[in-house]
Amino acid sequence: MSAHVRERLGEYLDGEISGEERAAVSQHLRECSECRRFLEELGAVDDAARSLPAEAPEGYFDTFAPRVRARLRAGSRRAFRPPLWSLAVAAALLLAVITPLTLKEHTAPAPTSFDERAAAPPAPRDRPSSPDAQPVGQAVPRATEPSGGAAAGAFAGPPAVNVTEARSEVALQEAKDVAEPRRKKQGPPPASRNVAPAPPEQKTAPAPAAPALTAKAQDLEADATRYTGAAPASTLSSCEGCQASPPPQAAVADRADARASAVSAPSAEGGPSALAKARRAPGVVALSGGPAGSDRLSAAGEARYRMLRTRTPATAAEARELRLEWRAFAESILGQAHADDARVAAIEVAVQAFRFSASDEDRATAAADARAYLDRSDAPQAERVKALLETLSAAP
Amino acid sequence: MERRSTSTEFAPAAADPAEGDLLARARSGDLIAFEEIVGRYQRRVYGVAYRIVRRHDIADDVAQETFIRAHRALGTFDVARPFGPWICRIAANLAINHVRSPQFREEELPEGHAETPAPSGGNPLARVLDREARAVLDAAMERLPAEQRAVFALRVVEELSYREIAETLDISIGTVMSRLSRAREKLREALLPYLRVTTLRAGGGEP
Numbered sequence: 301m302s303a304h305v306r307e308r309l310g311e312y313l314d315g316e317i318s319g320e321e322r323a324a325v326s327q328h329l330r331e332c333s334e335c336r337r338f339l340e341e342l343g344a345v346d347d348a349a350r351s352l353p354a355e356a357p358e359g360y361f362d363t364f365a366p367r368v369r370a371r372l373r374a375g376s377r378r379a380f381r382p383p384l385w386s387l388a389v390a391a392a393l394l395l396a397v398i399t400p401l402t403l404k405e406h407t408a409p410a411p412t413s414f415d416e417r418a419a420a421p422p423a424p425r426d427r428p429s430s431p432d433a434q435p436v437g438q439a440v441p442r443a444t445e446p447s448g449g450a451a452a453g454a455f456a457g458p459p460a461v462n463v464t465e466a467r468s469e470v471a472l473q474e475a476k477d478v479a480e481p482r483r484k485k486q487g488p489p490p491a492s493r494n495v496a497p498a499p500p501e502q503k504t505a506p507a508p509a510a511p512a513l514t515a516k517a518q519d520l521e522a523d524a525t526r527y528t529g530a531a532p533a534s535t536l537s538s539c540e541g542c543q544a545s546p547p548p549q550a551a552v553a554d555r556a557d558a559r560a561s562a563v564s565a566p567s568a569e570g571g572p573s574a575l576a577k578a579r580r581a582p583g584v585v586a587l588s589g590g591p592a593g594s595d596r597l598s599a600a601g602e603a604r605y606r607m608l609r610t611r612t613p614a615t616a617a618e619a620r621e622l623r624l625e626w627r628a629f630a631e632s633i634l635g636q637a638h639a640d641d642a643r644v645a646a647i648e649v650a651v652q653a654f655r656f657s658a659s660d661e662d663r664a665t666a667a668a669d670a671r672a673y674l675d676r677s678d679a680p681q682a683e684r685v686k687a688l689l690e691t692l693s694a695a696p
Numbered sequence: 697m698e699r700r701s702t703s704t705e706f707a708p709a710a711a712d713p714a715e716g717d718l719l720a721r722a723r724s725g726d727l728i729a730f731e732e733i734v735g736r737y738q739r740r741v742y743g744v745a746y747r748i749v750r751r752h753d754i755a756d757d758v759a760q761e762t763f764i765r766a767h768r769a770l771g772t773f774d775v776a777r778p779f780g781p782w783i784c785r786i787a788a789n790l791a792i793n794h795v796r797s798p799q800f801r802e803e804e805l806p807e808g809h810a811e812t813p814a815p816s817g818g819n820p821l822a823r824v825l826d827r828e829a830r831a832v833l834d835a836a837m838e839r840l841p842a843e844q845r846a847v848f849a850l851r852v853v854e855e856l857s858y859r860e861i862a863e864t865l866d867i868s869i870g871t872v873m874s875r876l877s878r879a880r881e882k883l884r885e886a887l888l889p890y891l892r893v894t895t896l897r898a899g900g901g902e903p
Contacts, residue, residue, distance in 0.1 A: 310877045314851060316858050341891050345883045346852045348833055354746040354853075356756070361742075365734040368763045369727060627753050 305332070309339045313346070357624075358661055359617040604629060605638050608645070616662060619653035623669075643673055644681045651688050667692050716775050723770045730770075733779070734763050740780065740854075741787045747849035748791035748842060758794055762787040784854055785864040788846055792865070795842035829890040836886035844879040847872055 305328045311317045312325050329336050608629060613619035626646035633639045650666035670689040673679055715736075721729035738759065745758035766773075766783050773782060837845060843865075850856045850864060851872075858876075862869045884891070 307877070310880055311858075311873065314858070314876075341884050341888075342880055344891055345833075345880055345887055348829070348887060349837070349848070349852055349883065352830065352834060352837070354743040354755075356742055356746075356752060360756070361738050364738045364742075364759070365731045368734050368760055369731055371760060371764055372727060372730070372767055624753060624756065628757075631753070 305329075305335055306338055309335065309342060313339060313342050357620050357665060358657075358659065359620055362617065363621060601633050601636065601638070605642070608642075613649060613652055613656075616653045616656035616659070619649045619656060620662070620665075623649045623653060623665075640678070640680055644685060647673060647685055647688055651692060654692065663692055715779065719770070719773070719775045719779060722767070723773075723775070730763075730767055737780065737783055738763075741783055744784050744787040744849060744854060745791045747853060748788065748846050749794050750838060750845075754794055755791075758787060758790045761790055765790070781854075781856060781860060781864070784850070784856070788850060788864055792842055792846050829887065832886055832890070833883065836883050840879055840882060844875045844882075847875040848879040848883075851876055 305325055308317060308321075308325060312322065317325065329339065608622070608626060611622055613622050623646050626642050626649060630639050630642035630646060633642065647666065647669045650662070650669050654662035654666050656662075667689060670685050670692070673685050674682055674689070679685065715733075718729045718732055722733055741762050742755055742759040745762070746752065746755035749755050749758060762783060765786050769786075773779070840848070846865060847861055850861045851858075856864065858869050858872045861867075861872045865872075867875075
C-alpha cells in the first residue's frame with residue numbers, strides 16, 4: 301500500500317486527485333510517517349525550485365518591449381519582401397543575361413583588375429561554406445550548386461562593370477530588407493544567394509530549394525496559429541520525440557533571427573540599411589580595404605563586428621545591452637575570426653557596466669563571464685581577461 | 697508607461713476586462729496596445745523560457761520570439777480566454793525546440809547558469825537554502841532532460857494543471873505525470889542531504 305500511495309503523492313500535492321482517492325491518501329498519510337516525510341520532501345523540492353532565480357540582468361526588461369516592437373516593425377515590412385526579392389532577383393538575372401549581349405557590340409576591352417576583384421568574391425564566398433564553417437546548414441552548398449554555375453558564368457563574363465552595377469542595385473534593393481532578417485525563416489531565396497553572397501547567419505538557415513520555400517512558409521504559419529484556443533492534441537507535433545522534424549531547425553533559424561534583430565534594433569533608422577548594404581555587398585567591403593583577409597568571417601560578420609566596436613556605452617544599462625549583443629555575436633560566429641575578440645569584448649563591457657553601476661550584480665556578472673572565459677580550452681586572451689578580473693576584485 | 701508594475705505581471709488575464717480590450721486593440725494592429733501586453737507578460741514569458749533553456753541569452757531570444765509569434769497569431773486567439781497560459785505555451789514550445797536544436801547542444805557550456813546572479817535576498821527560502829544546496833539543485837535541474845524540466849517548470853512555477861500541460865506540450869496526461877514524477881524524484885535525490893538536515897519548509901505553504 302505504502303509504495304502505491306507514494307507514487308501518487310505528487311498528484312496529491314498538485315491537487316490532481318480528488319474525492320475518495322484523496323481521502324484515502326490523506327488517511328494513509330495520517331498513519332504513515334514515511335509517506336508524510338516523502339510528501340514534505342516533494343513540497344520542499346518544489347519550493348526550492350521556485351526559489352531558484354530565473355532573473356534577467358538588471359535593466360533587461362526596460363528595453364525588452366522596444367526590442368520586440370522593433371522586430372515587429374521590421375516584420376510588418378516583410379510583407380512586401382517576397383515580391384521585392386523576386387523583382388530584384390529577376391532584374392539581376394535579366395541584366396546578367398542581357399548585358400553580355402549588349403556589351404558585345406561595344407566590344408569592351410579586357411576587364412580591369414578592379415572589375416575582376418569586384419566580380420570575383422561571389423565565387424569563393426559562395427562556397428566557403430565548408431562543413432566546418434557551417435555546421436548546421438549542410439544544405440547550403442547543395443542548394444547553391446545548381447544555379448551557382450550559371451550565375452558565376454554571368455558574373456565572370458567580360459562586362460564586369462555593368463555587372464557590378466547590377467549587383468550594387470540589387471544590394472540596394474535588398475538593403476531595405478536586411479534589417480529584418482526574418483527572411484531566413486523561409487530560407488534565403490536560392491537565386492539571390494548567387495547574386496549577393498551569404499551573410500554569416502545563413503549557416504543556421506535550412507536553405508531549402510525553391511519549392512520547399514513555400515512549404516516552409518506554410519509550416520511557419522501553421523506553427524504560429526497552432527497555439528490557439530484548445531490546442532488540439534494532434535497539432536502540437538513539435539514536442540514529442542521529433543529530433544529530426546522541422547521545428548528544431550526552425551528554432552535554430554529563429555534564434556539567429558532574434559540575434560540579428562537584436563543587433564539592428566537599437567540602431568537609428570539609417571543604421572540598419574547602411575549595415576545592410578555592407579552585408580549584401582561584400583565586394584564593396586573587400587574593396588574598401590576591410591580585412592577581407594579574415595577568410596572565415598563574412599562581410600556581414602565584419603560589418604557587424606565593426607558596428608559593435610563603434611559603440612561606446614554611456615550608462616550601465618547600455619553596457620549590459622552591449623554585452624548581450626557581443627555575446628550573441630560571438631555565438632553567431634563560433635569558430636570564426638573575431639569570435640574570441642567578441643567574447644573578450646563582452647567581458648570588457650560587462651566590466652564597464654560594473655564601473656557605471658558599482659552594483660554587486662554587475663560585478664558578479666562580469667566576474668562570471670571572465671571566469672567562464674578562463675575556463676575555456678581556447679582562451680588566447682587569458683592574460684587580458686585575468687587582468688580584467690583583477691580589476692573587478694580590486695574595486696571597492 | 698507602467699509596464700514594470702509587478703502586480704499586473706502575474707494577474708490572471710481572464711479576470712481583467714481591460715486586458716480583453718487591450719488584446720482586441722492589439723489584434724487590430726495597435727502596436728502600443730501590444731507593447732503594453734508585452735510589458736505585462738515579459739517576466740513571466742522570460743521565466744518560462746529561462747527555466748527550460750537555462751541561459752539568459754537564449755531565454756532572451758525565446759522570449760522575443762514568443763511575442764513575435766503571439767503577435768502573428770493574435771488573430772486566431774480567443775480574447776475571452778486567459779492570455780497567460782496561451783503565451784506561456786508558445787514560450788515553452790519554443791524553448792524546448794531551442795534546447796533540442798543541434799546548435800544548442802553544441803554550444804552547451806558549463807558556465808551557462810553562472811550568468812544569473814543569485815537574488816539579493818527577500819525570498820525567505822533563498823535565505824534558508826544555503827549556497828551549496830542551491831548549486832546542487834541548480835546542477836540537478838541542469839541534468840534533467842529538457843522535456844522533464846519543461847513539465848516541472850510549467851507545473852511548479854507556472855502552476856498549470858496536468859491537463860493544461862498536456863495540451864501545451866501535446867503529450868498525454870500520463871506522460872505529464874511520469875515526466876513530472878521522474879523530475880521530482882531526481883531533484884529530490886539530489887537535494888536529499890539538505891532536505892534531511894535542514895527543514896526546508898520555511899517558505900512552503902504551511903497554514
